[in-house]
Amino acid sequence: MKKNILTSLLLLISLVVSAQNKKQTITVITKLGDVHTYVIGESIDRFTIIEGVGIKIYPKGETVSKDFLFSQIAYTITEGVTPPPTPTPDPINNNANRNTENDLKKNSEGWRLEFPRFYQGTNKTYEITHYTTENKLGRLINYSLEWDVELKANRWTCYQMYDIHQEKNAERKNKFQPDPNIPKNEQTSLEDYKGSGFSKGHLCPSGDRVYSATQNEQTFYLTNMQPQIQGHNAGIWSKLEERVRNWAGQCDTLYVVKAATINKKEYICNQADLEEMAQKEGQGKSLHFSGIVPKFFYIALLAYDKNTSTYRALGIWSPHYKGSKPEYITIKELQERTGIDFFCNLGDDIEQAVETTIDQAYWGY
Numbered sequence: 001m002k003k004n005i006l007t008s009l010l011l012l013i014s015l016v017v018s019a020q021n022k023k024q025t026i027t028v029i030t031k032l033g034d035v036h037t038y039v040i041g042e043s044i045d046r047f048t049i050i051e052g053v054g055i056k057i058y059p060k061g062e063t064v065s066k067d068f069l070f071s072q073i074a075y076t077i078t079e080g081v082t083p084p085p086t087p088t089p090d091p092i093n094n095n096a097n098r099n100t101e102n103d104l105k106k107n108s109e110g111w112r113l114e115f116p117r118f119y120q121g122t123n124k125t126y127e128i129t130h131y132t133t134e135n136k137l138g139r140l141i142n143y144s145l146e147w148d149v150e151l152k153a154n155r156w157t158c159y160q161m162y163d164i165h166q167e168k169n170a171e172r173k174n175k176f177q178p179d180p181n182i183p184k185n186e187q188t189s190l191e192d193y194k195g196s197g198f199s200k201g202h203l204c205p206s207g208d209r210v211y212s213a214t215q216n217e218q219t220f221y222l223t224n225m226q227p228q229i230q231g232h233n234a235g236i237w238s239k240l241e242e243r244v245r246n247w248a249g250q251c252d253t254l255y256v257v258k259a260a261t262i263n264k265k266e267y268i269c270n271q272a273d274l275e276e277m278a279q280k281e282g283q284g285k286s287l288h289f290s291g292i293v294p295k296f297f298y299i300a301l302l303a304y305d306k307n308t309s310t311y312r313a314l315g316i317w318s319p320h321y322k323g324s325k326p327e328y329i330t331i332k333e334l335q336e337r338t339g340i341d342f343f344c345n346l347g348d349d350i351e352q353a354v355e356t357t358i359d360q361a362y363w364g365y
Contacts, residue, residue, distance in 0.1 A: 026057065050309050053347050063163050065253075065306070069095075069111055069345055097344045097351075109144060110345075113302065114158040114255040116146075117341035124149040128181045128223070132214045137164070142215050143204040147179075147223050148262065149186045152291045156259040156340065157203035157224055161248035170213040172206045179223040188222050188291060197278070197287040201228025201297075203258040205241045226260040226297070227289045231281045231322025237297060240316060240326060247303060247363070255302040257342055260294030260320070264339065269293040269320070280321045295320055300334055300342040302354065303362070313343065313354040314363050328365050331355035 026038045026047055038044040038057060047057045054069040099110040103118045107127035110118060119125050129144040143159035178184050193200055203224050209215040218224075228237065248254040261267035269277065273295060278285040287293075299316040315334030317327040331342050332355045343351060 048306065048309065053350055056306070067113070069098075069113070094347050094349075095345065095351075096348060097341055099344060107144065109141065112141075112160075113304075113343060113345055114160055114257065115144065115345060116156055116158065116257055116300075117344040119146060119148070119155060123151065124186075125155070126182050126186075126223075128179065130181070130218045130221070132212060132218070134212055140215075142209060142218050143224070145203070145223055147182055147187065151262055152186070152188055153262045154203060154223055154226060154259065155262060156257050158255070158257045159204050159208070161208060161244070161254040161256060162252065164211050165208060166245075166249060168210045170210045170216045172210075172216060173213075174220065175217060176200055176220045176222060176225075179221040182223060188225070190222070192290050193227065196227065196289045197229075197281075197285050198227035198289055198293070199230045199233045200225040201233045201237065203260075204256075207241060208245065208256075227291070227293050228260075228297070229277055229281055229285075229287070229320065229322060232297070232318070232320055232324060235322060236318055236324055236326060240299065240318065243365075244299065244301065247301065251303040252306040253304045255304070255343065257300040258298075259338070259340070260297045261338065262292050262294060267295045267337075269295050277321050280323065282322075293320075296337075298334060298338065300331055302331075302343050302346075311346070311350060311354045312359045312362050314358055314365075315342075328358065328363070330358055 026040070026044070038047075038059070040046065041060075043060055045058045045060050047055060048065075049055050054067060056065040056067050058065050097117060099115060099118055104110050106118060106125075107129055109115070109129045110127065118127055126147045126149070127144070128147065130142045131139055132142050133139050141160070143157055145157040146155040147153075148155050176190060178189070179187055200222070202219060203226065204219050206216055206219050209219050244254070244256060274287045274293065278287045281287075297318045297320055299318075301314045301316070303312045303314075304310070305312075313331045315329040315331050317329055317334065317337065318324060335341060335355070343355070346354070
């Protein structure tokens with residue numbers, strides 16, 4: 001009985017192959033019971049099965065795929081008109097550290113590849129996804145984040161970069177505002193930044209979301225910010241943002257996590273750190289902030305090339321002061337420093353491979 005319930009909660013995929021003179025059809029049934037049918041040559045151009053990861057469906061005339069992970073699905077593939085066998089879930093041990101069914105109750109999008117593992121501690125958190133509705137493309141995910149209420153700080157922001165994000169249709173408006181999905185008294189405010197000496201430093205940057213005005217406006221939610229000294233924000237952090245956009249242009253999809261250190265005491269600024277930061281900033285700066293000031297900012301990247309079905313990953317560690325030099329490290333090293341499990345929804349074999357290596361020729365840093 002429990003096995004049947006578990007199976008019904010998973011995504012189901014079945015590939016139905018008709019007689020030779022009929023069109024090939026793929027049917028997707030979600031864990032919510034929604035059924036989507038795609039006809040190759042009509043509604044979709046093709047689909048790709050990535051061993052150990054999942055299946056990517058490419059709708060006709062679109063370059064953005066619809067992704068389904070094996071860690072979240074049961075599936076069957078048939079090559080004829082005979083009834084398909086009972087779907088068999090992908091073995092649990094193929095993705096032991098993924099976001100679980102309990103995690104997905106917090107945010108149903110948490111199965112997607114850009115998501116880190118959700119916080120497992122006792123602090124109250126919000127796992128939020130912001131959406132927009134675009135005329136030609138319909139409903140799109142803009143970015144997602146995890147907000148720690150007790151710390152009043154962003155733990156991470158994650159999002160995807162693909163071709164439409166290279167289109168500039170909107171201008172930056174600088175309309176900083178509270179996140180409408182979180183109670184105002186549980187997030188930082190504009191008053192917290194006023195006179196603090198810190199900029200409101202984007203995680204998902206305005207420059208990564210210029211496809212529409214609504215996408216861009218959402219990047220100015222205060223939950224997408226960290227207090228950041230301007231010499232770092234307009235200096236190396238801005239250069240890294242531009243570098244990420246360039247990397248996004250050379251792959252099918254770039255999965256991005258951006259964050260700053262809020263969990264470990266040794267990675268949070270104390271008064272001596274603030275005084276040293278102010279000295280490096282110059283101009284007689286005096287720094288103070290009512291909440292956490294991170295000592296480091298960082299980025300986790302996962303690039304997917306659909307032509308070769310290849311994943312590559314990179315971690316970036318940036319000390320939080322003017323004139324700092326970033327460190328390029330493996331995702332494994334970044335996880336050890338931060339305590340956060342990045343790209344946890346990848347199959348374990350692929351995850352372990354990409355998280356322990358850096359393709360320097362590809363990243364070219």
